[in-house]
Ligand code: SF4
């Protein structure tokens with residue numbers, strides 16, 4: 004069942020993500036993908052994540068597709084102008100890639116080529132509009148395409164952004180621009196997330212809550228200090244601190260959140276960052292079978 | 294106004310090594326105001342360059358001239374005479390000034406002493422901040438008078454990116470322009486302007502070489 008069908012059918016949808024390698028050796032990425040196969044509805048493929056050069060996400064999506072996984076192509080506006088974005092999308096569509104997550108992208112200054120020219124010809128909202136045009140058989144300039152695309156378009160939102168209102172207003176624009184599903188920034192405070200969901204329910208979109216696997220107290224503190232819109236509450240940090248095996252505790256916390264979120268939102272997006280082979284265990288702990 | 298900062302001294306000094314007699318040219322408008330290219334800076338820089346050359350065991354002769362605006366032939370024209378018998382000029386004007394001086398003094402080599410930084414405003418004494426990127430298609434009317442092109446690091450048009458935190462920009466030491474825009478639009482009761490989806494920007498309007506041609510309509514000087 005495709006991601007679109009699973010969400011439409013009201014299943015509690017699980018997505019995860021893999022990052023293409025910096026280099027040509029795809030063994031590890033495919034190993035991670037193999038661990039996820041059959042356990043998740045779809046797998047996001049990141050796009051030069053954190054503005055660090057990596058293998059093309061379209062190519063990586065194709066590799067996943069060939070191995071029977073359903074990819075979600077993450078596409079940022081940082082490295083491509085509107086021609087390149089459309090070209091990439093048409094290429095992806097022709098390969099059978101159905102899902103695309105429209106992102107503005109981290110600034111190049113945060114990555115490994117900080118002196119590169121940042122593009123941002125479009126941003127996430129405008130990219131969603133262009134995807135809608137391609138689906139309607141036209142390009143961004145209104146010219147007819149030889150064969151339309153059929154993308155299921157998604158976007159991201161930060162439910163714990165500070166301040167929240169500008170982000171919520173942008174969320175509305177993304178919905179208006181054609182986003183059908185959202186994968187959220189990592190959330191840890193389920194109460195706050197529930198109040199976000201109350202507002203999000205006013206829109207005809209599916210929401211997958213971001214679950215970022217905690218590995219240590221240091222990581223939790225780092226997130227609180229450095230990552231926009233991510234707040235690990237103190238009790239969770241205490242729980243990790245008191246654990247004999249913090250990584251195992253992290254899995255347990257993730258599983259607990261996944262269980263708790265069932266019924267609150269439409270699914271979860273698990274970001275394991277290099278520990279993709281642990282995802283099946285998280286799902287086992289959460290009581291979610293194949 | 295145009296804000297420009299002094300290039301590293303070493304770079305300026307090295308760029309002048311092939312020359313022995315140099316005209317050091319200040320500009321009496323923007324770069325005087327931003328304390329990098331006025332009469333006083335011309336004098337200081339010329340002295341420092343002569344001294345550096347001496348330390349290196351050779352010599353440099355400098356002549357100083359500051360014109361009201363390097364970007365207008367009317368003012369820059371007088372430099373022609375001042376440059377007679379010299380083998381290069383060093384301009385402390387903005388990039389536009391350097392180029393007009395270069396045209397006026399051709400074929401004399403003209404070198405830049407400043408890095409032109411931005412079109413900005415004086416925030417407080419000795420602090421200028423960028424406000425306009427001369428995009429050729431001004432959107433300030435819908436953004437509460439705060440420019441997302443020049444003041445958002447990504448120059449995006451539909452609201453804050455996900456990297457903003459506590460009202461700060463994802464990179465660098467600056468407020469998030471889109472948080473400022475949202476807050477001011479809200480205070481003005483104009484959030485509908487925020488909600489409207491901005492179409493892709495017309496970058497043709499920002500593609501050079503551009504000009505402003507009012508010859509048909511402007512009065513004779
Ligand atoms: S929108 Fe363009 S013209 Fe207007 S202030 Fe910004 S950069 Fe300058």
Ligand code: SF4
Pocket residue numbers: 444445446447448449452453454455456457458461462463464468469470471472
């Ligand atoms: S944080 Fe704000 S100012 Fe900085 S790039 Fe994002 S939207 Fe632009």
